[in-house]
Amino acid sequence: MRESIRSAATATLHLLLGAVVSLLCYLMVGVVLFTAVLSLTVIGAGVLPESVLLLRRLADWERRLTAARSGAPVPEAYLPLEGPLPERVRTAVADPSTLADLLWMAAKLLYGMVLLYAVMVLWAPALLVDGAWTGLLGRRPVLLPLIDRLADLSAAWSRTLLTPGPAAARDAVLAARVEQLTATRAGAVAAHGAELRRIERDLHDGAQARLVALSMRIGLARRAYAADPEAALRLLDDAQDQAEQALAELRHVVRGIHPPILTDRGLTGAVRALAAGSGLEVTVTADTLEPAHPGPDAMGAPDAPDTPSAVVARAPAAVEAAAYFAVAEALTNAAKHSGATRASVLLARTPTGLRAAVRDEGRGGAEAAEGAGSGLLGLRRRVAALDGTVRLTSPVGGPTVIEVELPCVW
Incomplete structure (x- = not known):
C-alpha cells in the first residue's frame, strides 16, 4: 500500500x-x-x-x-x-x-x-x-x-x-551537417592558410637565405678566380656547403608538406621513425595498416604475391598524412611541455577508418596549453578537414592521451 x-x-x-x-x-x-x-x-x-x-x-x-x-x-x-x-x-x-x-x-x-x-x-x-x-x-x-x-x-x-516526423528529422540532420561542414571548411581554410605562411616563412628564412649566400659565394669566386685561384677554391667550397644546407632546408620544408617517409615506409614505419627521434622512450603498437614491402625470405626468395601482408589495403594518403602529423604534434608537445620521459603510440584499424592514440606520462593540463601555441588547435583543424575527430584527456597530474579517429575506406 x-x-x-x-x-x-x-x-x-x-x-x-x-x-x-x-x-x-x-x-x-x-x-x-x-x-x-x-x-x-x-x-x-x-x-x-x-x-x-x-x-x-x-x-x-x-x-x-x-x-x-x-x-x-x-x-x-x-x-x-x-x-x-x-x-x-x-x-x-x-x-x-x-x-x-x-x-x-x-x-x-x-x-x-x-x-x-x-x-x-x-x-x-x-x-x-x-x-x-x-x-x-x-x-x-x-x-x-x-x-x-x-x-x-x-x-x-x-x-x-x-x-x-521523418521530414523534420531529415531537415534537421541536413541543417546540422551543413553547419558542421561550414565550421569544418572554415577550420580547413584557416589551417591551410597557416600552413602556407609556415612554408613561406621556412623558405624565406631558410632555403632562400642559403641560396642568396650561395649566389654571393659563386660571384665572389668568379671574380677572384683570375687573381687568386686558391681564394676562389675556398669560396667554391663555401658555396658547396651553402648548397648542401639549402638542400637540407628544402627537404625540411618538403617533409612538412608530405613526408616522403610515408611513401617509402608507410604509416607504421614513419611513426616508428618519429618515435626514434622524439627524445622520449616511446613504445609503438601498430595494427597491420599497410602491406609489407616484398623482400627475400629465409631462403633468399622473394615473398609470394598472395601472402596476407601483400594484400592489406593502405589508408588514403591524406589520412596517413593527417595521422602522421597528429602523432608528430603529440610527441613534440610531450617532449616540450609535459615533462614526460615515456610515451606510447597506438595505431589501429577500425571498422570505419583509422585510429591513432598517443599517451604520455607527464604532468597533464594540455588543454590549458592549447592557446599557448601547443599546436592542438591546428591538429583539430587538420583532422576536422577529413571529417575526423580528436579527443583529448589530460587531467592535472597526467597522463595525457590524444586520440584521433579518421574515417576512411580500407
Missing part, C-alpha cells in the same frame, strides 16, 4: 508539473496570436523568430518531463534560427517542427489540465477503497495504480506529439 501511495504521489507530481506547462501554453496562445498580428507588419516580423524560440523552450521543458517519467529521451529536430532576420523568419515558418509544437501546445491545453483534475478527484476514493481493499481483504490496490496510468498516458501523448 505504501509503495502504491508513493508511486501515485510521484505520478501526481508529474501531472502537476504538466498542468503548469498547460497554464504556460495558455499564455503562449496569446503570444502566438499577438505575433501573428504583428507579423503582418515589417516591424513585427522580428518578433516571430523569438516567439518560435520561446515555444521551443516550452516544448523542451515538456520533453524533459516526459523523459523523466518514461526513462527515455524525447528526440527533437529543429532547424537553427540563425543569420539575418529574413532568413530567420523563413526558417521559423518553414520548419516542420514549428507546426508540430503548435499542435502539441493546443493538445496540451486540454489533456494537461483534464488529467490533473481526474487525478485530484481520484485520490480520495483511491485512499478509501484501496485502504479497505488491502486492509480487510489483503488484496492489491486497484485505484491508486490508475493514477500511474494517467501519468503514463500523459507522457505517451506528449512523446507522440513532440517526436519529430
Whole structure:
C-alpha cells in the first residue's frame, strides 16, 4: 500500500508539473496570436523568430518531463534560427517542427489540465477503497495504480506529439551537417592558410637565405678566380656547403608538406621513425595498416604475391598524412611541455577508418596549453578537414592521451 501511495504521489507530481506547462501554453496562445498580428507588419516580423524560440523552450521543458517519467529521451529536430532576420523568419515558418509544437501546445491545453483534475478527484476514493481493499481483504490496490496510468498516458501523448516526423528529422540532420561542414571548411581554410605562411616563412628564412649566400659565394669566386685561384677554391667550397644546407632546408620544408617517409615506409614505419627521434622512450603498437614491402625470405626468395601482408589495403594518403602529423604534434608537445620521459603510440584499424592514440606520462593540463601555441588547435583543424575527430584527456597530474579517429575506406 505504501509503495502504491508513493508511486501515485510521484505520478501526481508529474501531472502537476504538466498542468503548469498547460497554464504556460495558455499564455503562449496569446503570444502566438499577438505575433501573428504583428507579423503582418515589417516591424513585427522580428518578433516571430523569438516567439518560435520561446515555444521551443516550452516544448523542451515538456520533453524533459516526459523523459523523466518514461526513462527515455524525447528526440527533437529543429532547424537553427540563425543569420539575418529574413532568413530567420523563413526558417521559423518553414520548419516542420514549428507546426508540430503548435499542435502539441493546443493538445496540451486540454489533456494537461483534464488529467490533473481526474487525478485530484481520484485520490480520495483511491485512499478509501484501496485502504479497505488491502486492509480487510489483503488484496492489491486497484485505484491508486490508475493514477500511474494517467501519468503514463500523459507522457505517451506528449512523446507522440513532440517526436519529430521523418521530414523534420531529415531537415534537421541536413541543417546540422551543413553547419558542421561550414565550421569544418572554415577550420580547413584557416589551417591551410597557416600552413602556407609556415612554408613561406621556412623558405624565406631558410632555403632562400642559403641560396642568396650561395649566389654571393659563386660571384665572389668568379671574380677572384683570375687573381687568386686558391681564394676562389675556398669560396667554391663555401658555396658547396651553402648548397648542401639549402638542400637540407628544402627537404625540411618538403617533409612538412608530405613526408616522403610515408611513401617509402608507410604509416607504421614513419611513426616508428618519429618515435626514434622524439627524445622520449616511446613504445609503438601498430595494427597491420599497410602491406609489407616484398623482400627475400629465409631462403633468399622473394615473398609470394598472395601472402596476407601483400594484400592489406593502405589508408588514403591524406589520412596517413593527417595521422602522421597528429602523432608528430603529440610527441613534440610531450617532449616540450609535459615533462614526460615515456610515451606510447597506438595505431589501429577500425571498422570505419583509422585510429591513432598517443599517451604520455607527464604532468597533464594540455588543454590549458592549447592557446599557448601547443599546436592542438591546428591538429583539430587538420583532422576536422577529413571529417575526423580528436579527443583529448589530460587531467592535472597526467597522463595525457590524444586520440584521433579518421574515417576512411580500407
